[in-house]
Amino acid sequence: xxxxxxxxxxxxxxxxxxxxxxxxxxxxxxxxxxxxxxxxxxxxxxxxxxxxxxxxxxxxxxxxxxxxxxxxxxxxxxxxxxxxxxxxxxxxxxxxxxxxxxxxxxxxxxxxxxxxxxxxxxxxxxxxxxxxxxxxxxxxxxxxxxxxxxxxxxxxxxxxxxxxxxxxxxxxxxxxxxxxxxxxxxxxxxxxxxxxxxxxxxxxxxxxxxxxxxxxxxxxxxxxxxxxxxxxxxxxxxxxxxxxxxxxxxxxxxxxxxxxxxxxxxxxxxxxxxxxxxxxxxxxxxxxxxxxxxxxxxxxxxxxxxxxxxxxxxxxxxxxxxxxxxxxxxxxxxxxxxxxxxxxxxxxxxxxxxxxxxxxxxxxxxxxxxxxxxxxxxxxxxxxxxxxxxxxxxxxxxxxxxxxxxxxxxxxxxxxxxxxxxxxxxxxxxxxxxxxxxxxxxxxxxxxxxxxxxxxxxxxxxxxxxxxxxxxxxxxxxxxxxxxxxxxxxxxxxxxxxxxxxxxxxxxxxxxxxxxxxxxxxxxxxxxxxxxx
Amino acid sequence: xxxxxxxxxxxxxxxxxxxxxxxxxxxxxxxxxxxxxxxxxxxxxxxxxxxxxxxxxxxxxxxxxxxxxxxxxxxxxxxxxxxxxxxxxxxxxxxxxxxxxxxxxxxxxxxxxxxxxxxxxxxxxxxxxxxxxxxxxxxxxxxxxxxxxxxxxxxxxxxxxxxxxxxxxxxxxxxxxxxxxxxxxxxxxxxxxxxxxxxxxxxxxxxxxxxxxxxxxxxxxxxxxxxxxxxxxxxxxxxxxxxxxxxxxxxxxxxxxxxxxxxxxxxxxxxxxxxxxxxxxxxxxxxxxxxxxxxxxxxxxxxxxxxxxxxxxxxxxxx
Numbered sequence: 001x002x003x004x005x006x007x008x009x010x011x012x013x014x015x016x017x018x019x020x021x022x023x024x025x026x027x028x029x030x031x032x033x034x035x036x037x038x039x040x041x042x043x044x045x046x047x048x049x050x051x052x053x054x055x056x057x058x059x060x061x062x063x064x065x066x067x068x069x070x071x072x073x074x075x076x077x078x079x080x081x082x083x084x085x086x087x088x089x090x091x092x093x094x095x096x097x098x099x100x101x102x103x104x105x106x107x108x109x110x111x112x113x114x115x116x117x118x119x120x121x122x123x124x125x126x127x128x129x130x131x132x133x134x135x136x137x138x139x140x141x142x143x144x145x146x147x148x149x150x151x152x153x154x155x156x157x158x159x160x161x162x163x164x165x166x167x168x169x170x171x172x173x174x175x176x177x178x179x180x181x182x183x184x185x186x187x188x189x190x191x192x193x194x195x196x197x198x199x200x201x202x203x204x205x206x207x208x209x210x211x212x213x214x215x216x217x218x219x220x221x222x223x224x225x226x227x228x229x230x231x232x233x234x235x236x237x238x239x240x241x242x243x244x245x246x247x248x249x250x251x252x253x254x255x256x257x258x259x260x261x262x263x264x265x266x267x268x269x270x271x272x273x274x275x276x277x278x279x280x281x282x283x284x285x286x287x288x289x290x291x292x293x294x295x296x297x298x299x300x301x302x303x304x305x306x307x308x309x310x311x312x313x314x315x316x317x318x319x320x321x322x323x324x325x326x327x328x329x330x331x332x333x334x335x336x337x338x339x340x341x342x343x344x345x346x347x348x349x350x351x352x353x354x355x356x357x358x359x360x361x362x363x364x365x366x367x368x369x370x371x372x373x374x375x376x377x378x379x380x381x382x383x384x385x386x387x388x389x390x391x392x393x394x395x396x397x398x399x400x401x402x403x404x405x406x407x408x409x410x411x412x413x414x415x416x417x418x419x420x421x422x423x424x425x426x427x428x429x430x431x432x433x434x435x436x437x438x439x440x441x442x443x444x445x446x447x448x449x450x451x452x453x454x455x456x457x458x459x460x461x462x463x464x465x466x467x468x469x470x471x472x473x474x475x476x477x478x479x480x481x482x483x484x485x486x487x488x489x490x491x492x493x494x495x496x497x498x499x500x501x502x503x504x505x506x507x508x509x510x511x512x513x514x515x516x517x518x519x520x521x522x523x524x525x526x527x528x529x530x531x532x533x
Numbered sequence: 534x535x536x537x538x539x540x541x542x543x544x545x546x547x548x549x550x551x552x553x554x555x556x557x558x559x560x561x562x563x564x565x566x567x568x569x570x571x572x573x574x575x576x577x578x579x580x581x582x583x584x585x586x587x588x589x590x591x592x593x594x595x596x597x598x599x600x601x602x603x604x605x606x607x608x609x610x611x612x613x614x615x616x617x618x619x620x621x622x623x624x625x626x627x628x629x630x631x632x633x634x635x636x637x638x639x640x641x642x643x644x645x646x647x648x649x650x651x652x653x654x655x656x657x658x659x660x661x662x663x664x665x666x667x668x669x670x671x672x673x674x675x676x677x678x679x680x681x682x683x684x685x686x687x688x689x690x691x692x693x694x695x696x697x698x699x700x701x702x703x704x705x706x707x708x709x710x711x712x713x714x715x716x717x718x719x720x721x722x723x724x725x726x727x728x729x730x731x732x733x734x735x736x737x738x739x740x741x742x743x744x745x746x747x748x749x750x751x752x753x754x755x756x757x758x759x760x761x762x763x764x765x766x767x768x769x770x771x772x773x774x775x776x777x778x779x780x781x782x783x784x785x786x787x788x789x790x791x792x793x794x795x796x797x798x799x800x801x802x803x804x805x806x807x808x809x810x811x812x813x814x815x816x817x818x819x820x821x822x823x824x825x826x827x828x829x830x831x832x833x834x835x836x837x838x839x840x841x842x843x844x845x846x847x848x849x850x851x852x
Contacts, residue, residue: 048749051752051753053749053752053753056657076758080755080756080757081755082755083752083753083754083755084753084754084755084756085755088753088754089749089750089753089754091746091749091750093746096745096746096747097746097747097749097750098747098750099747099751099765099768099769100747100769100844100845101768101769101842101843101844101845102765102768107751110751110754110756110760110764110765111751111754111755111756114754114755114756114757114760115755143844143845145844145845156750159750159754160750160753160754162754163755
């Protein structure tokens, strides 16, 4: 029997570069094949090539067959009839995957229209589809911005599955979502696959998601498939060195013994008491927050989007005024300070943001970016600043040649190292890191986290480490604070909070993180398999 | 929606008030005395003083301003010094001609932009792209006064098929066919640069829009490229294109002054040209105030249309 979808010796070339070369993949009905790899490994390009939707200028060679019929080079109209009806695509960013100015029901209706469903049957079918992904059908008349990220991804799934395709290509379907929402979407995908006997090509860099959903796994690197294996086989005994390293780089939620630091005898670097932050007309963004960060301590701040993590960070550096409560930074009351006093305090705070591509000025060289804080605070001579910058480049393990480059000439991980070097330029006593590794690949993330830990030990700065990724926080934080809806739910040592959570919410959070181990992960949702059996 | 528009009204009132002061004040600073011009070269100082008194120019400036403002509010626009007659009726008849000309030019520009801009963004044939790029550059680059004369020569002299100036003798409404013939050349001339800018803007925003993820979602679900372009993507670029259209309408009104002069079209442009050369302050003041008002109203309409087209603005953050 031949496979439902067969990709044979696929190559994709862009002018000047080869994105994908010699890729062979086979997908059967009712099977989930995961394609894993880091950014730039050619995963998404492969998906677009299958759909015949490569950007202008790209050329594809080799073959893509569906039920034995060649798709590569087929006429546009024939491809159009395959798209949506036989092969559907769902991808990463649910917030941009829907047309912002049309009602969601209309958008699903458009797909039905394109495949010949008569107008009078469309509304009923749209309602049915929305129900099947857990969205109340009366919300068909709402616009996308009225839905949460998880709801949007459900709607995108309804849209993709509108005309009952046989193959679903899901490109990073849960990457942009919170862990608990990710768990819901993964459960939905599992249900849909079972009900419809879907063949799923799951593209992801999240090893936990692979462990959760995949039957087989293809590992891609630099446009080639380096290894294809049964999921249990891959996790038990990866055949290639690359796959082994990829698996090892995944941060885990297991208990993690770090030397207990002495109880803070000195005054805390940052102390927040009964803090409240309001936005007019909305429920309080933060309410009743009390916590302190001791010198040299790393406090992990976790919570889902909208929980107030970033707001708390902004209050801590005096960028946002609280409605009530006290904020003491290095022993001084922030709300009472003048501009110049605040500036002087900020010299002692370094900041690293989530997306290094956005937080570095694209027209400044690495050297200029790193010396900027020194220039602003007029520290040392220009020559001294430059030598300090070179010293910092050494510390973040970048080559001195990188100093003259522009951010776009660096990789994501290198850019984040530059951002880290810049944050450390003034030798801060407190570092505020807001999702510093969320935009990075796992293996790059692992290297940046190692670097972070090493620098933290060397310089002894205190740190507020904001992240939605519990495993990352587990790796770096001494203590963890869990925020939910602007309230502090739990605060304790990383070990206590993440291994034996005391609140049901934290328990849910911890349980939602997919474990990068297929056997363990599947046993966690075993109950719902029994129900269906 | 209504409250959204109501909130904008105070700032609009401020803009109008400030510009009335500016217009009135600036015209007092222009060299030349209307009384002297009106009295003629050989007038005695007494005669000039008498005319000045008659026109109210000997009163304090603040008083003159308040008197003028009161007139504006009650729609009593005063009398023209030079052209003669009530300003209200002068402006009224000229405004009709100008509105017809600018409205038809805008209509032509918008239709051309919608058709050609969409075609330009959607085409995958290089020659269509090259052709439209060339035509577009030409439309934007050639100045109105050159184009007006060229068109008049081509269709009035070389191929004498269209009238090259003036308006139908029996009035605009007598025979729409004849009116259209008179209207054609000035309209094309006025519409071309504006249409060029709009087309280019629309095509460029459509190209940006076509790179959006939702377009891939729609294509991947089997919706045809044409439908995605004209139904899904176009809808998204209309709000910002409207803002550009609102700004370009200003260019149309400015361009109308030149075009009316070239094609002897008796509109506001002709009137303002006569009033300025004759130092007819009251007429100039009213016309400037009128154009500011039109501009302000246009911006308000643009914002209203923008809000109507974009549910994110219309519905705000209410959940």
